[in-house]
Amino acid sequence: MPPALCALCKTERALIKRPKNYQKLCKSCFIRIFEDEVHHTITSSQLFFPGEKVAIGASGGKDSTVLASVLKTLNERHNYGVELILLSIDEGIKGYRDDSLETVKRNAVQYDMPLKIVGYDELYGWTMDQVVETIGKKGNCTYCGVFRRQALDRGAKMLGIKHVVTGHNADDVAETVLMNLLRGDLPRLSRSTSIVTGSDASEVKRSKPLKYSYEKEIVLYAHHKKLDYFSTECIYSPEAFRGSARSLIKNLEKVRPSAILDVVRSGEDMARLVPGAAPSSCACDGKATPNQTPADEDNIGGCGSSNGRTNGGEMAAMEKRLRENEAAEAAGLETEITAEKPKARSQDKPNPTNGQLKTAGTTVPIRLKQKLGTCEKCGYMSSQKLCQACMLLESLNKNRPEITI
Numbered sequence: 193m194p195p196a197l198c199a200l201c202k203t204e205r206a207l208i209k210r211p212k213n214y215q216k217l218c219k220s221c222f223i224r225i226f227e228d229e230v231h232h233t234i235t236s237s238q239l240f241f242p243g244e245k246v247a248i249g250a251s252g253g254k255d256s257t258v259l260a261s262v263l264k265t266l267n268e269r270h271n272y273g274v275e276l277i278l279l280s281i282d283e284g285i286k287g288y289r290d291d292s293l294e295t296v297k298r299n300a301v302q303y304d305m306p307l308k309i310v311g312y313d314e315l316y317g318w319t320m321d322q323v324v325e326t327i328g329k330k331g332n333c334t335y336c337g338v339f340r341r342q343a344l345d346r347g348a349k350m351l352g353i354k355h356v357v358t359g360h361n362a363d364d365v366a367e368t369v370l371m372n373l374l375r376g377d378l379p380r381l382s383r384s385t386s387i388v389t390g391s392d393a394s395e396v397k398r399s400k401p402l403k404y405s406y407e408k409e410i411v412l413y414a415h416h417k418k419l420d421y422f423s424t425e426c427i428y429s430p431e432a433f434r435g436s437a438r439s440l441i442k443n444l445e446k447v448r449p450s451a452i453l454d455v456v457r458s459g460e461d462m463a464r465l466v467p468g469a470a471p472s473s474c475a476c477d478g479k480a481t482p483n484q485t486p487a488d489e490d491n492i493g494g495c496g497s498s499n500g501r502t503n504g505g506e507m508a509a510m511e512k513r514l515r516e517n518e519a520a521e522a523a524g525l526e527t528e529i530t531a532e533k534p535k536a537r538s539q540d541k542p543n544p545t546n547g548q549l550k551t552a553g554t555t556v557p558i559r560l561k562q563k564l565g566t567c568e569k570c571g572y573m574s575s576q577k578l579c580q581a582c583m584l585l586e587s588l589n590k591n592r593p594e595i596t597i
Contacts, residue, residue: 196216198216198217198218198221199215199216199221200217200225201218201220204219204220204221205218207219207222208222208412208416210222211406211408211445211449212409212453213449213450214449222412222413222416223416227266229404229405230262230266230401231266231270232474233387233404233474234272237388237399237474239387239388239399239401240273240274240355242272242273242274243273243274244275244355245274245277245355246263246274246276246277246353246355246356246357247277247344247347247348247351247353247355247356248260248263248276248279249280249281249344249356249357249358250278250279250280251280251422252280252292252296252299252421253292253359253421253423254410254411254419254423255359255407255410256359257295257299257414257419257420258410258414259402260278261303261414262402262413263357263401264303276303277307277308277351277353278296278299278300278303278305278306278308279308279310279348279353279356280293280296280307280309281311281340281343281344282310283311283319283339284312284318284322285319285321285426285427287427288424289320291422292424293309295420295422296309298420299420299421308350310347310350312339312343315339316339317585318585318588320332324428326591326592327588329428332428333428333429333433333434335584335588336428338580338581338584339581342572342580344398345395346572348396349395354395354396355398355399356396356398357398357399358398358399358400359400359402360403361402361403361405361407362402362403362404362405362406362453363406363407363452364407365400365403365456365459366451366452366453366455367434367437367438367441368384368434368437369381369384369455369456369458369459370437370440371434371437374437378462381459381463381466382466385456385459385463386463387399387403395573403474404456460473567579
């Protein structure tokens with residue numbers, strides 16, 4: 193049987209079967225389409241503007257290394273006009289983070305980018321090794337996650353940067369969707385599926401240019417581009433809840449390759465149910481990405497919106513048409529019920545004393561919107577008197593063993 197030819201160029205021998213849609217591609221076409229899909233995500237969502245300083249959250253792993261390489265390539269190819277800087281967080285995990293930071297230092301030289309390293313010890317007075325020694329391995333990811341998010345913001349502020357990009361990929365987003373569904377946390381689901389997070393009240397916005405890129409394709413891109421990255425997993429992560437969601441996602445992917453983006457899409461659609469939630473999906477309106485050709489029913493583009501992607505309102509539209517048909521058949525004997533917002537009545541006004549809304553004998557609790565302020569202790573943005581990091585640090589400091597001389 194003769195070797196299969198690339199599905200795009202039709203001339204070179206196909207060496208790669210895309211995990212996303214099983215499309216057979218040659219090396220150069222795969223690299224090109226991967227970069228074009230990331231470019232599509234960036235431009236359709238308007239992530240950057242000319243002259244902007246952008247910090248890349250660099251850990252030395254495959255995701256952040258590929259992100260740095262792709263952004264450097266696309267910035268030069270499409271003239272984004274952005275200034276890229278590597279920002280690394282040193283959690284203080286011996287045998288893991290110290291080794292990965294050596295990779296980041298090499299990447300800084302390879303990509304000709306400035307590098308800033310911020311450590312937990314200098315920000316919080318604790319390293320993750322000390323945290324785990326104090327509280328144990330169960331629940332330590334909660335501490336690290338809160339500390340890391342705040343450390344990225346503080347590091348960006350030190351550099352005078354208001355935009356941080358991270359290497360979160362489609363697998364990561366799908367895992368987060370499942371985790372928040374299992375927790376029943378719809379508001380957090382809305383934030384986690386957004387390609388851009390942050391608000392006018394926040395000093396730093398974050399974005400995920402690799403949101404629609406499969407983890408396996410990121411590995412293939414790094415391999416064929418011969419990128420230098422660190423591949424060891426965190427020594428404290430096996431106890432994390434995310435591991436269970438990851439196993440489920442991988443099993444689904446074996447049965448249906450598009451399952452990862454299907455979960456991401458579902459998360460985006462559910463996020464729209466949250467009142468006041470910002471758009472969480474790619475803003476391409478279903479346009480095809482460059483170099484995209486239909487391979488089979490599961491063919492998916494960079495954002496998964498050009499093949500079979502819908503706005504999630506087909507059932508509502510169908511029901512509306514059915515109601516219109518029934519009303520026409522009844523020749524005016526029936527009245528169509530529309531979904532227009534009813535006018536507020538005096539008895540529907542919320543009671544400011546108990547935060548409830550009374551409608552037709554039913555009491556509905558009202559969730560008041562939190563006001564974003566600053567932490568009284570560290571000055572970091574928070575809706576409470578103390579930010580999450582300071583509250584966690586208080587509990588740690590209470591359990592810190594006293595040193596006697």
